[in-house]
Amino acid sequence: MSERGFIQDRLVPVGSILMVILVIWYIAAYAMNAPFQRDFDRRTDVTRTGTEFLLATMSQPKPTMPAPHQVAENLWKNTLTVKPWSKRSxxxxxxxxxxxxxxxxxxxxxxxxxxxxxxxxxxxxxxxxxxxxxxxxxxxxxxxxxxxxxxxxxxxxxxxxxxxxxxxxxxxxxxxxxxxxxxxxxxxxxxxxxxxxxxxxxxxxxxxxxxxxxxxxxxxxxxxxxxxxxxxxxxxxxxxxxxxxxxxxxxxxxxxxxxxxxxxxxxxxxxxxxxxxxxxxxxxxxxxxxxxxxx
Known part of the structure; x- marks a missing residue:
């Protein structure tokens, strides 16, 4: 299979599906984390703009649905920044x-x-x-x-x-x-x-x-x-x-x-x-x- 054929037949379809999954994942993370964030902001009397609220739902320490970048950061931390034989790895x-x-x-x-x-x-x-x-x-x-x-x-x-x-x-x-x-x-x-x-x-x-x-x-x-x-x-x-x-x-x-x-x-x-x-x-x-x- 040529390089161009490999890109068209393998990388493009797989990449497209991956992008769709990431988009759906981010939407689900916002939808599932937003109720807790609203309740938390109301109890702590915090007022946020729409962008700040969106970012807050994507950075909760114990989210209902973690965002993809939070999972990626955890994977990086627990695979590449610790020794492979460590019980944290x-x-x-x-x-x-x-x-x-x-x-x-x-x-x-x-x-x-x-x-x-x-x-x-x-x-x-x-x-x-x-x-x-x-x-x-x-x-x-x-x-x-x-x-x-x-x-x-x-x-x-x-x-x-x-x-x-x-x-x-x-x-x-x-x-x-x-x-x-x-x-x-x-x-x-x-x-x-x-x-x-x-x-x-x-x-x-x-x-x-x-x-x-x-x-x-x-x-x-x-x-x-x-x-x-x-x-x-x-x-x-x-x-x-x-x-x-x-x-x-x-x-x-x-x-x-x-x-x-x-x-x-x-x-x-x-x-x-x-x-x-x-x-x-x-x-x-x-x-x-x-x-x-x-x-």
Whole structure:
């Protein structure tokens, strides 16, 4: 893609949406902060011009809705002006959550692939296991997370593993469903040709089904790794964690620090974008090595 095409096809649409979001955000910040500011000015007998009132709604220490520049200032302060290993740093808290995310994602991916292979090769699993897998995802994660934490704490398992298991619970499903579709994607003529050469089920799997499933695998992994991050953050909430993005959200809610809450959410979004982008780049590399055409 040429530089001009990249700007027209990627930067302009993304930049336009970002500008719209910022405008709506500022309008919402003014609308939600204005009632408190009017009440505060009335109680303190302060008279402001329209511009001064607008600026006051955008600079409250504990606003109902923080303005974008307040969140950006908080992100700058807690990422670039403190040491990365400091407990005040969002980099430190992001790393704590990221470690649980990656462990849960690895376990979820392995579990999803194993389930998919079993479903494709064992018809009984297709009829019995797949409906239960789908049903499991209808249970709210906020209901499951405290149960997992409490049960594992009862047997002395704490720390990283409980959060990783919650991530596993959310991430295995898209991998399993995507791989089932991918493993079943080879053309029937190709399957018949392999059987003509007396290929075993293992040879069919390794030489035909798995290569055909690679595009499906990486597509499902992009969904799974984002779900895994959500699981890690949710897993930090019922534990009263002292580190991680979830702990920042809890602390912000306890002390009405809405700016900290939004900064933690943005930090989590940045981590998610980085993870999904890494999986996308890895998928493009693997597909290119396998001779697939790149869009």
């Amino acid at each position: 969002l980099v430190y808290h992001s790393w704590i959550t990221l470690s649980a995310t990656l462990l849960g994602f690895a376990m979820g991916t392995a579990l999803g692939v194993a389930i998919a292979i079993g479903i494709v090769h064992i018809p009984a699993l297709d009829r019995s296991l797949l409906p239960w897998i789908i049903t499991s995802q209808t249970i709210p994660i906020l209901a499951v997370a405290p149960m997992i934490i409490v049960l594992l704490s009862a047997i002395g398992v704490t720390g990283l593993l409980p959060k990783a298991l919650i991530s596993t619970y959310l991430s295995f499903f898209p991998v399993a469903v995507g791989m089932v579709k991918g493993l079943r994607s080879p053309d029937i003529l190709h399957l018949d040709l392999m059987r003509t050469y007396s290929a075993t089920k293992l040879q069919l799997l390794w030489k035909l089904r798995i290569p055909a499933s690679v595009p499906f695998f990486f597509t499902s992994m992009k969904v799974a790794i984002a779900a895994s991050l959500i699981g890690a953050i949710v897993g930090e909430l019922p534990t009263g964690a002292v580190a991680g993005i979830g702990s920042k959200l809890l602390a912000g809610s306890y002390y009405s620090q809405t700016i900290d809450i939004f900064a933690a959410l943005i930090a989590g979004s940045i981590v998610a974008i980085m993870l999904v982008s890494f999986v996308d780049i890895l998928g493009r590399f693997v597909n290119a090595r396998m001779g697939a055409k790149q869009s």
